[in-house]
C-alpha cells in the first residue's frame with residue numbers, strides 16, 4: 001500500500017518530467033511555438049497595457065475630484081445665452097450669484113464651510129514688470145477648502161466676529177500671489193512685503209503660494225491657478241465695485257456680477273447630494289427662468305468616473321476574452337498538429353505501459369507550458385511597454401498617466417494558464433484515445 | 444515448467460464496413476516459462492494480430508487469455524496498460540525508440556509508467572543494461588545517431604528494464620542485414636538462456652532456426668506446432684553475460 005506522500009512525490013515526479021519534456025519540444029520548435037502563442041502574447045500585452053493606462057487615467061480623474069473636494073458643492077455664475085429677441089443692446093450685462101443668494105445658501109445646516117469668490121482678469125504690475133493674471137476676491141476660508149500650500153508668508157486671514165481685526169473686516173490692501181505671478185514680478189527677491197498695483201490700487205504681498213496643478217473645472221476648461229492674485233473680498237468690492245468692463249474692438253461692454261463662485265463644504269459625503277439639491281432649489285426660486293448659475297457636485301463626477309471605469313473594464317474584458325479565445329484556438333490547433341505528428345510516440349508510450357491519463361497529462365502540460373511561457377513573455381513585454389510608452393510620449397510633451405496594475409499581471413498569467421488547460425484538454429484527450437496498435441503503425 | 448501464456452479458443456474479427464475479416468479463428472496455445480517460440484507463416488496469416496493480443500495491445504473478439512495468473516480477456520484499458528507495464532516487454536521491427544530521448548532515457552521509459560519513482564539507483568540500472576547490450580559508450584546519444592542494430596539493442600535493453608515475464612518481438616530483425624540479425628539473435632538467445640520467455644514473429648527460416656519451438660500459421664489458424672530438435676546455439680556461451688543479466692534483473696524484483 002502506498003502512502004499519500006509517496007503518491008504525491010510520484011505525481012510531482014511525473015509532472016516535472018512532462019514539464020521538462022514540454023520545454024524541450026518547445027525549444028525544438030522555437031519558431032512554431034512562438035507563432036502559436038503569439039495570440040496569447042498579444043492578449044496579455046494588451047490587457048496589461050490597457051489596465052495600466054486605464055488605472056493611470058482613472059487615478060488622475062480621482063485626484064482631480066479629490067482636489068475639488070468630495071464634500072464640496074460648487075455654485076458658479078454663468079453668462080446666460082444672448083437674448084437676441086429683444087433688439088435692445090444691453091451695455092451692461094447683469095447676471096449671476098448675489099450676496100443675497102449667498103446668505104440664503106448658508107441657511108443649510110449641513111454646511112461647515114463656505115467660500116465666496118469674485119474673479120476678473122487684470123494686469124498685475126510692479127514698477128515696469130507686468131503679468132496678465134486674474135484677481136480673486138475671497139475670504140480666509142479659501143485656504144482650507146482648496147487645501148492651499150504656501151511657500152512664503154501667510155494666506156489671507158480673517159475672524160468670525162465682524163469687529164475683530166482681519167484682512168477682510170478691515171478691508172486691508174493685502175494680497176497673496178500665485179506662483180507664476182510671484183515669479184514674473186519678483187524674479188530676484190522675496191515677494192512678501194513688496195507692493196503690487198492692481199488697476200491703480202496698491203496691495204502689499206503677504207504670501208506666495210506653492211505651484212498648483214491645474215484642475216479641470218465644471219466647464220471642462222483647465223483653470224490656471226498660478227496666475228491668480230488673492231485679495232480680501234470686501235477690499236475687492238470696495239475698490240472695484242461690482243462692474244467689470246471689457247474693451248472689445250472699440251466698443252465697451254460691461255458685466256455686473258456680484259459673486260462668481262461659491263464653494264460650500266458639507267459636513268459629510270452622504271449629505272453632499274442633498275446639499276446640491278438644496279442649492280439648486282434655492283437658486284431656482286430666486287432666479288426664476290434666468291439660468292445664470294450652475295451647481296456642480298464633484299461627488300457626482302466621482303460616480304461618473306466609477307461608471308466610466310466599469311465601462312472601460314467591460315470593454316477590456318471583451319478584448320481580453322477575444323484575444324484569449326483567439327490565442328487558445330491557436331494553441332489548440334498546434335496541439336492537434338503535435339498529437340498527429342507524435343502519434344507514433346503515443347503508441348510507443350502506450351505499448352510500454354502508459355495509461356490514458358499519462359498521455360492526457362503529458363499533452364495537457366505541454367499546452368499549459370506553451371501558454372504560460374507565452375503569458376510570461378507577454379507580461380514582461382507589457383510591463384516594459386507600460387514604462388516605456390509614457391517615457392517616449394514625454395519626449396513629445398504628451399503625458400500619458402500609467403500606473404502598473406499588479407492585478408493585471410496575476411490576471412493575465414492566470415488567464416493564460418487556464419487557456420492552456422481549456423484549449424489543451426481536447427487535443428490531450430484525443431491523444432489519450434488513440435488506439436495503441438494504430439498509433440504504432442502510424443508514420 | 445509452469446505456463447506463462449495460455450490462450451483458449453481465441454478469435455479476432457475485424458469488422459469493416461462491408462466485410463468481416465477473420466484475422467484469428469479459434470486459436471489455442473500454451474507457452475511455458477523459458478520457451479523461445481518463433482511464429483511463422485505467410486503474410487496476412489494473423490501473426491501480428493496474435494502477437495498484439497498476447498501483448499495486451501488489443502482485445503480478442505472471443506476466447507480467453509491467461510497471462511501468468513491473470514485473466515486478461517475482460518480487463519479494462521487501464522488494467523491492460525498496467526499488465527503491459529509489469530509483465531511484458533516489446534521489441535519492434537522498426538525499433539520504435541523515442542527520438543527526443545537519449546539511449547539511457549529511452550531505456551528508462553517503461554519505468555516511468557510503473558508507478559515507482561525514478562531514482563539514482565534506477566538510473567544506474569538503466570546504464571548497466573545499456574552496457575550489457577554493448578552501448579556503454581553511447582549513453583547520451585540519440586536514436587538518430589545510432590545504427591539500426593544499435594537501436595535494436597537499445598530496444599532490447601528497454602524491453603528488459605521492467606523484468607518482464609514475456610518478451611514479444613515482431614520481426615525484430617526485419618530491418619537488419621544478416622550479420623546484424625545474427626548479433627541480435629545471439630542476444631535474444633542469451634536472454635532466453637537467462638530464463639526469459641520469448642515469442643518472436645519472423646519470416647525467415649534462418650531466424651526461426653534459433654528458436655526452440657516453431658509455430659506456423661495459415662489463415663488465422665495454427666497449422667503446425669513443432670519442437671525444434673536442434674536449435675542453433677551461440678558458440679561462445681558467455682556465462683558472464685547470463686549471470687550479469689540475472690543479477691541485474693533479480694535486483695529489479697523488489
Ligand SMILES: Nc1ncnc2c1ncn2[C@@H]1O[C@H](COP(=O)(O)OP(=O)(O)OP(=O)(O)O)[C@@H](O)[C@H]1O
Nearest residue numbers: 457459464465466485486487488489490491492493
Ligand atoms: N486493424 C485492422 N483492420 C482490419 N483488418 C485488419 C487489421 N489488422 C489486421 N487486419 C487483417 O487481419 C489479417 C491478419 O493480419 P496480420 O497483420 O496479423 O498479418 P501478419 O501475419 O502479421 O502479416 P505480415 O506477415 O504481413 O505482417 C490480415 O488479413 C489483415 O488484413
Ligand SMILES: [Mg+2]
Nearest residue numbers: 490491492613
Ligand atoms: Mg505482421
